[in-house]
Amino acid sequence: MSRATTESLTATGGGRVGDSPQRPDGNLKVRGEFAYSSDLWHEDMLWGATLRSPHPHARIRGLDVGPALAVPGVYAVLTHSDVPGENLYGLEHPDQPVLAGDVVRYQGEPVAIVAADHPETARRAAARVRVDYEVLEPVTDAETALRADAPVLHPTNPDGNLVRHVRIRHGDPAPAADVVVSGEYTVGMQDQAFLGPESGLAVPAEDGGVDLYVATQWLHADQRQVARALGLPAERVRLHLAGVGGAFGAREDLSMQVHACMLALRTGKPVKIVYGREESFFGHVHRHPAVLRYEHGATRDGDLVYVRAEMILDGGAYASTTAAVTGNAATLGAGPYRVPNVHVDCYGVYTNNPPCGAMRGFGAVQACFAYESQMDKLAAALGMSEVDVRVRNAVEQGSVMPTGQVVDSAAPVAELLALVRDRPMPPAPSAPYDLRELPGGVSNTTHGEGVVRGVGYGVGVKNVGFSEGFDDYSTARVRLEVVGGEPVASVHTAAAEVGQGLVTLKAQIARTELGVERVVILPPDTSVGSAGSSSASRQSYVTGGAVRAACEEVRAAVLARAGAGAGLAGGKVVSAGGDVLADLVEVLGGEPVERTVEWRHRPTEALDPSTGKGFAHVQYAFAAHRAVVDVDVELGLVRVVELACAQDVGRAMNPDAVLGQIQGGSAQGLGLAVMEEIQVVDGVVRNPSFTDYLIPTVLDMPTMPIDVLEYADPHAPYGLRGVGEPPTLSSTPAIVAAIRAATGRALTRAPVRPEHIVG
Amino acid sequence: MRVTIEVNGERRTADDVWPGESLLYVLRERLGLPGAKNACEQGECGSCTVYLDDTPVCACLVAAGQAEGRSVRTVEGLAGGDGLDPVQEAFVATGAVQCGFCTPGLIVAAHELVHRDPGATDAEIREALAGNLCRCTGYEKILDAVRLAAAKKAGERA
Numbered sequence: 001m002s003r004a005t006t007e008s009l010t011a012t013g014g015g016r017v018g019d020s021p022q023r024p025d026g027n028l029k030v031r032g033e034f035a036y037s038s039d040l041w042h043e044d045m046l047w048g049a050t051l052r053s054p055h056p057h058a059r060i061r062g063l064d065v066g067p068a069l070a071v072p073g074v075y076a077v078l079t080h081s082d083v084p085g086e087n088l089y090g091l092e093h094p095d096q097p098v099l100a101g102d103v104v105r106y107q108g109e110p111v112a113i114v115a116a117d118h119p120e121t122a123r124r125a126a127a128r129v130r131v132d133y134e135v136l137e138p139v140t141d142a143e144t145a146l147r148a149d150a151p152v153l154h155p156t157n158p159d160g161n162l163v164r165h166v167r168i169r170h171g172d173p174a175p176a177a178d179v180v181v182s183g184e185y186t187v188g189m190q191d192q193a194f195l196g197p198e199s200g201l202a203v204p205a206e207d208g209g210v211d212l213y214v215a216t217q218w219l220h221a222d223q224r225q226v227a228r229a230l231g232l233p234a235e236r237v238r239l240h241l242a243g244v245g246g247a248f249g250a251r252e253d254l255s256m257q258v259h260a261c262m263l264a265l266r267t268g269k270p271v272k273i274v275y276g277r278e279e280s281f282f283g284h285v286h287r288h289p290a291v292l293r294y295e296h297g298a299t300r301d302g303d304l305v306y307v308r309a310e311m312i313l314d315g316g317a318y319a320s321t322t323a324a325v326t327g328n329a330a331t332l333g334a335g336p337y338r339v340p341n342v343h344v345d346c347y348g349v350y351t352n353n354p355p356c357g358a359m360r361g362f363g364a365v366q367a368c369f370a371y372e373s374q375m376d377k378l379a380a381a382l383g384m385s386e387v388d389v390r391v392r393n394a395v396e397q398g399s400v401m402p403t404g405q406v407v408d409s410a411a412p413v414a415e416l417l418a419l420v421r422d423r424p425m426p427p428a429p430s431a432p433y434d435l436r437e438l439p440g441g442v443s444n445t446t447h448g449e450g451v452v453r454g455v456g457y458g459v460g461v462k463n464v465g466f467s468e469g470f471d472d473y474s475t476a477r478v479r480l481e482v483v484g485g486e487p488v489a490s491v492h493t494a495a496a497e498v499g500q501g502l503v504t505l506k507a508q509i510a511r512t513e514l515g516v517e518r519v520v521i522l523p524p525d526t527s528v529g530s531a532g533s534s535s536a537s538r539q540s541y542v543t544g545g546a547v548r549a550a551c552e553e554v555r556a557a558v559l560a561r562a563g564a565g566a567g568l569a570g571g572k573v574v575s576a577g578g579d580v581l582a583d584l585v586e587v588l589g590g591e592p593v594e595r596t597v598e599w600r601h602r603p604t605e606a607l608d609p610s611t612g613k614g615f616a617h618v619q620y621a622f623a624a625h626r627a628v629v630d631v632d633v634e635l636g637l638v639r640v641v642e643l644a645c646a647q648d649v650g651r652a653m654n655p656d657a658v659l660g661q662i663q664g665g666s667a668q669g670l671g672l673a674v675m676e677e678i679q680v681v682d683g684v685v686r687n688p689s690f691t692d693y694l695i696p697t698v699l700d701m702p703t704m705p706i707d708v709l710e711y712a713d714p715h716a717p718y719g720l721r722g723v724g725e726p727p728t729l730s731s732t733p734a735i736v737a738a739i740r741a742a743t744g745r746a747l748t749r750a751p752v753r754p755e756h757i758v759g
Numbered sequence: 760m761r762v763t764i765e766v767n768g769e770r771r772t773a774d775d776v777w778p779g780e781s782l783l784y785v786l787r788e789r790l791g792l793p794g795a796k797n798a799c800e801q802g803e804c805g806s807c808t809v810y811l812d813d814t815p816v817c818a819c820l821v822a823a824g825q826a827e828g829r830s831v832r833t834v835e836g837l838a839g840g841d842g843l844d845p846v847q848e849a850f851v852a853t854g855a856v857q858c859g860f861c862t863p864g865l866i867v868a869a870h871e872l873v874h875r876d877p878g879a880t881d882a883e884i885r886e887a888l889a890g891n892l893c894r895c896t897g898y899e900k901i902l903d904a905v906r907l908a909a910a911k912k913a914g915e916r917a
């Protein structure tokens with residue numbers, strides 16, 4: 001292969017836990033030399049393309065691949081009957097065909113795949129496959145889908161179109177309150193919009209298996225599903241992590257993995273598949289659109305008495321992670337507040353809309369928009385400030401969540417709110433106006449007339465790691481040896497680096513625990529045990545925990561070999577007092593020490609199906625935002641002026657990376673607040689492009705002052721708390737609240753569009 | 760068709776180019792230069808930004824044939840040898856790189872800005888980078904990187 005993806009990274013710049021060393025892949029990335037999955041190349045390789053259903057719901061009466069096969073340059077055209085193993089996959093339960101058989105359930109569902117010697121040839125040939133569709137009425141509304149007379153989309157599902165119903169029953173079922181506020185809120189379908197498109201290269205191997213180089217979040221989950229679809233034992237389906245251009249949940253499910261392998265095995269040649277941007281919108285799951293009906297009751301003094309909620313999450317055509325998303329929305333649905341009585345019904349539903357699954361925030365985002373909107377309503381009804389009503393009810397360590405779970409580490413919600421509230425306000429725009437600082441910008445839509453400022457707050461709670469009794473673990477192999485006269489630690493895990501900086505962190509942990517300078521980070525692949533997914537803000541915790549545990553075992557073995565000492569530092573074996581006892585190079589000699597450790601966080605529990613009780617989450621994480629906006633109330637244009645955030649991260653393992661996560665997560669929340677939505681009409685996506693699906697540019701993003709708190713969680717490695725997701729929760733409701741404050745509009749829907757402001 | 764382009768100072772030729780191929784495709788798939796990225800291939804993201812005769816362009820919007828006989832400079836050609844250009848250095852130093860898929864395009868755009876106007880204000884930097892999407896960083900550290908590189912450039916000139 002001329003562009004191999006399996007290079008080790010050597011981290012030499014120093015940096016222990018708590019420092020912010022430069023990324024070991026940074027130089028490669030800025031030089032354009034880092035090999036992303038779409039950059040792969042192999043001599044003699046073919047290109048794959050996918051034919052997708054134009055209909056959201058149809059029966060396939062016939063397929064004719066003849067015209068496609070006749071195109072010169074085409075090597076293979078495959079359909080469902082060519083799937084060698086089981087034609088079903090899925091992260092939680094397998095319900096999704098690799099290639100559609102007799103029915104398609106969403107627009108964009110893969111029907112046939114082609115391999116050809118040029119990508120354009122492959123695409124044109126795919127378009128020549130003849131598919132005889134009998135178009136069926138799509139089920140496009142989640143609540144309609146739950147009615148008894150709705151067509152059942154998955155006849156084998158015992159619950160009709162219901163994927164999961166989670167009930168939370170906490171406290172008194174019929175509580176009385178002095179003040180009651182209610183509302184119905186909706187959240188649109190958001191796309192992860194990572195920049196690196198779905199892509200990879202499958203290389204057939206001599207043993208009849210395949211090597212797949214791919215951008216993914218979880219190599220072993222892919223391996224399990226691909227092997228099953230190919231009808232091969234897992235050890236003959238070897239996955240290697242190619243460079244990942246962002247993930248945000250969109251790479252947790254399979255996209256082109258099985259297709260590329262099928263084409264490679266059929267043609268005997270390496271096959272590369274790269275989705276274009278339009279195809280990418282059909283190639284991965286999205287954030288669940290949701291309808292959320294809430295009622296909050298409080299005493300006249302502002303103490304919450306109860307929360308009642310009904311939430312309906314549209315899971316689209318296939319289950320993906322809908323069940324877990326439903327669990328999150330339900331268990332976190334009352335927010336970071338002490339509420340004695342909670343009654344939640346949360347439904348995840350099948351429809352013929354695009355499949356929905358993981359996206360940063362994972363169910364907690366939708367709930368947060370609704371409960372935070374409710375808290376503002378409650379504040380207004382009580383005549384209290386929005387911050388005061390939140391602070392008054394904020395959870396703290398020792399509080400009981402609606403699941404009955406006691407919050408058993410820091411929960412500085414009140415402090416986070418106070419931090420963002422007490423920041424100085426940015427100055428209001430004043431004459432002479434710089435157009436770039438007004439809503440509408442250089443479109444020259446206002447010179448200050450009709451521009452009104454608003455301020456809003458949001459705070460949220462997110463679980464870290466996999467919940468509800470999932471066996472959540474990671475594996476790390478650490479080796480310490482002498483290379484070139486210097487002690488070198490190598491760290492091997494299967495954890496996906498998706499941009500978050502886990503490569504940097506693994507080296508920091510190895511340096512901290514083993515007292516070496518030079519650390520080699522081996523490329524993630526399936527030759528080492530599973531690391532679980534790079535999702536749920538969990539890798540620093542779980543893979544970080546595994547790397548630390550493996551380092552501890554290596555250190556213990558080295559100290560045993562040295563026959564003395566309490567630790568390793570600066571390349572030496574040292575006593576508890578720090579005295580140098582031996583040189584690490586001499587102790588190691590020619591014999592490396594290597595340990596592989598599978599590490600688990602403390603177990604969680606399944607929810608009781610009738611009450612939703614249980615120790616479901618290993619850790620809670622909190623962030624708060626204050627948004628300041630200027631709104632042109634005549635045109636409905638919004639400029640977010642400042643987005644302040646405060647977050648508790650337990651321990652800032654890499655302070656620069658922590659800021660980067662908070663800034664990036666806040667930006668995605670801003671997108672959901674004011675611009676990002678996949679428009680689905682009758683099951684058909686209307687805006688699958690960056691021309692029509694807008695994500696924030698540098699002109700849309702305000703400055704983001706940040707406060708980071710570090711209250712160690714005694715249960716977590718180094719006391720750390722997962723960082724990536726909480727900022728995505730609270731920035732959306734804070735911004736929408738600020739727009740409400742500026743406009744006086746009710747604004748019950750995210751994203752807010754200009755017509756909601758002026759309509 | 761055959762296309763001959765001066766790429767990063769070297770004369771390069773690609774044969775059997777299909778007339779519909781973009782400059783981006785030829786760079787990435789025929790000339791072994793995948794540095795410029797392919798995040799949208801419709802002119803919306805800037806990840807494919809390269810210099811064409813000293814002007815930054817979206818390589819995905821330039822037909823390969825339009826580049827015939829012209830000179831192209833990609834992210835791979837910004838620094839000499841194994842080193843880093845100051846703009847590249849600034850991106851690494853400030854933590855402006857997460858997944859890095861936007862980075863090559865942003866670096867070319869920032870390189871052009873820093874050379875044209877090292878005294879650019881924040882508002883001007885934002886305008887100059889408005890065509891480059893980044894999904895990971897929220898742009899704060901990218902702004903830090905450009906400020907750092909610009910300050911260095913301004914210092915050189917002073």
Ligand code: FES
Binds near residue numbers: 801
């Ligand atoms: S790939 Fe050229 S602008 Fe997006």
Ligand code: FES
Binds near residue numbers: 245861862893895896
């Ligand atoms: S760093 Fe990932 S898109 Fe910018």
